[in-house]
Amino acid sequence: MSHEARTGGEFAETGSEFAARLKVYEGRSAAVARVGKDPINVPMIRHWCEAMGDTNPAYSGPDAIAPPTMLQAWTMSGLSGRTRGTHAYDELLALLDEAGYTSVVATDCEQEYLRPLRPGDEITFDSVIESVSEKKTTKLGTGYFVTTRMDVRVGTDLAGTHRFRILKYAPIRRPGRREKPARPRPVVNRDNAGFWEGVRSRTLLIQRCTGCGTLRHPWLPGCNACGGLDWGTVEASGMGTVYSYVVMHHPPFPAFDPPYAVGLIELAEGVRMIGNVVGVPYDKVRIGLPVRLEFQDCDEELVLPVWRAQEAQEVQETPGGSGDPGGPGDPEEPGDQGGWSMTGGAEVTGASDAVDTSDATDTVATSDATDAAETSDATDVVETAEVAQAAGTPMKAGDELLPLEIPITRMLIVAGAIASRDYQDVHHDAELAREKGSPDVFMNILTTNGLVGRYITDHFGPTAVLRSVAIRLGAPNYPGDTMVLTGTVEELDGDTATVRVVGANGIGRHVTGTVRVTVPTATAPSGGAA
Template sequence: MTDEELHELAGKQTALGELRGAPAADPVNVPMIRHWLDAMGDTNPAYLEQGVAPPAMAQVWTMQGPRARAKDRSPVDDILVALDDNGYTGVVATNCEQTYHRYARLGESLTPATRFSGLTGPKRTALGVGFFATWNVTWYDEDDEPVAEMLFRVLKFRPPDKREALPPYPLRPAINQDTAFFWEGVEQGELRIQSCADCGELRHPPGPLCPRCRSANRAHTVASGEGTLFSYVVHHHPPVPGRETPFVVGVVELPEGVRIVGNIVDCPPEEVGIGMALRVTYRPMDDQLVLPMWTPREP
């Protein structure tokens, strides 16, 4: 199955909308709540005193074993199987966002409903090339009212061939509390730009304070991944560990209004020119480090 066919399948599964699964085999009950509280180290007596379940238990009530899942397929299953068949056998959860409408009460039977909501990729990540699959699950009570919701996203990636493992790259970026969000984005194939959570000012490189309003509240936005070459140098000497000379280092101007430094690749140095259109690409330097670089963009 090609990447285009994977996206076609994802579109079909998205179009199915929300599909109901099988009701929970057991109602909300005290023994399971006790087990949960003990496992989580939660000593709050309010749950059992008030006859309600901890909100984060929503998924517990409808979890099924492998044989039960084979009979009750969701719109997600066909996507995951197709990704496995295409070699994207690695999996890691990247997002889990839960919304609680109310407590589930003792004796209630919950029913899950799953809606596949998107497939993004292929993306180059630190784990390997892969796709991000996203779906939503809503748990309903007997009156068809929502009790809780969950957005779940996983990265299905193609594990690298250990025989082709890259040697350790000697030059590694300094990652701290100001820059961690940027490198986390790179691992997910996102070019993140720091923003002020108060006035919205974008800034790069990242820093602890907003240069406009001096606020320490930080957020980020995901850039489009396109840019224009503002200036550049061709490095010939001295030698740089892990790199072959000559190579091009450019200052790329983003349409979002900031500039970012990166290597220009997939283009002979003599063909690089100020004003050329670029797009970001993500290159693994070794088995753990991925760097954002820039490649010529087709007109």
């Protein structure tokens, strides 16, 4: 008997038979005696620290250890391809694919660190299918949560454990795309009609008072300097700089494709006017950026002045792509496992190929993916955390860590994905990400995990020892946003603190989690709120 009935392209399960078939896989091996592709090594540690902006001296020098949050990176297959998992794991993923649950997102990552990994160590790992949830309905679609647990060893020593949860789901079918509506028209009246007539003829005209010679914009019936009513015009040179700007994310308007930058441009003549900044990614727009006037044909009737960045040869514009600009929100899982979150708004098809037996994010992408970013520059995009208070003050429950603001740049997203050997295209290719339903590339779960670990050790200092990091993802981190990490000491057990961490961006909560960290008493800082 078939476990699925296909009707009109939809999948309808026949009672509990399919769920029962999935439950059979619980407890079966997902990977057996697998060997890491490389020994623990200094170059990978350095690349990771550069991407995360982590300057902890414990990760460099002759006695260096690997950042504990790299645990999963050592098990990743990388760009050269993944090693097939056990028959049971591949069979489980294929079963879900055949039933229509072809998309996948990572939702949770829980790691425990039992032994430091040092350059030269060679790891092996085993993984087991820990659980398959009941059928769940989320904002992304309907599907099943699959949880695996991995043990990472050096020789016979257990170095760490890694629990990873993915959602295999059938995406919600969206209505067919409608034709994009026309761009709103500017309001033209008797005072500014001359300006818009000039724009239609591709000339930017500035009003000039004939009495005192003052230039003005926007156009007005009288001079705001001398009150004179007589005026003429001068043609603008078309050169200017960004005086101020905003990046529009929300609310979305049907005629526009957010995110995009709107600048207040100071012209060479001294007046200022508002217009779109083009020719550079929106997250690269900066105050003082030189711009040059261009005229954009929005449709057969509308011409608008826009401002092209003059540093485009240094910061290349990312090619656009088709796709729904609005990504889905956090999945909602009702029942005893409520509140699930997602890694991003991307729909990833062919999930049996997209999920490695050790990691749902391990996917082979194009061979030139490593050209997408220079990881050596990634530290420029992450600010340095401050230590809350002087060392030597005892910690106590309720202490708050100083917040850490992390600009989410395209460089950081791509560098983090490469440093963690995650070549899934939604983390480095904006056009393919849009084709899969995401408004842009978004940060992978391994980068988030690394930034959370860095936040804790930045605060408590280089002698702090991470014991465990458990995170759950929510609103995606897209380029141009800022994530603010905050932390609160929830409890103490001797010199080991449990810290609650929250990372919020402009959309909502990107990450929530708990970190256990041991801090030698002599060096433990207090974290009084700033």
